[in-house]
Amino acid sequence: MPELPEVETVVRELRQGIVGKKIKSAESDTPQLFKTESIFRSIGELLRGDMIKSLGRQGKYILIYLKSKRVLIVHLKMTGHFLLESGSRNHESSNGYIRFSIKFTDGSELLFSDVRKFGRIWILPESHLADFFGGRKLAYDALSPQCSEEYLHTQLSRNRAIKALLLDQSCVAGIGNIYSDEILWAARIHPLRRGSSLMETEVRRIFKSMKDILKLGIRTGGTSIRDYRKPSGQYGSFQNYRKVYQRAGLPCPRCKTPIRRIVVAQRGAHFCPDCQKLATSD
């Protein structure tokens, strides 16, 4: 489940691996990866001869800027991941779920693997990026300087469960199910608390936990619980630092009370019923 730290890790590895490379060919056998049938059919022609200029990230979107002033936008969704192959295709990391591939003129190859075919790829002029994200109402990235404590307070001041708000990319961008559980545990906030009921001190705790935990996620290379791997094929290690996610029934690391799992916004929410109480006034 790639979230901000996983996507940032991917972007950093790809930046090292593919910037400056020239595209020899590109192909895909998965139409639903693209917005239209016509883009799917012409993706090879669209990319051939172009060069990778730089890489960026907005929330969970990967931005691959091309020399032609176009940008390839990739969303990994649930099970999508990139594999960077230096030479001839390494069958150990290839896995039968390659949906899209780019061959470079130096013989290396960038593979996009996605078991569940939820991933999406767009290609558009750089000048259309603002419209692309505006149309999706993407909020400020959780680790960007614009995402200040004041901004977060405004964004969270809605009559919805705080867990649902943290997951909503139009509220704050980059957080998914794993990190929202971890952030709320660290901030000692019950996942069902209404955003509009939060006191300033509670928002401050969420803000600090959010920045700290996402940065720790990046330092550890992300969470490898099921599908996620770095483009190099290596595992991340944040799973060793998590306190509540998928630990239902196990003792809370703070107070030893068994972790509980409930469903919020159609997602599993894990929390400590003792450390994260629903305020009686709520």
Place this chain on the structure above:
DNA sequence: AAGAGACCCTGGATGC
């Protein structure tokens, strides 16, 4: 307008 729920997809886990 904003919130809630369905839907996509498939491997792995669970149940009988």
Place this chain on the structure above:
DNA sequence: TGCATCCAGGGTCTCT
């Protein structure tokens, strides 16, 4: 053991 069913979940779409 083997088959069927359930579950995970990000974002988009539809419904209320």
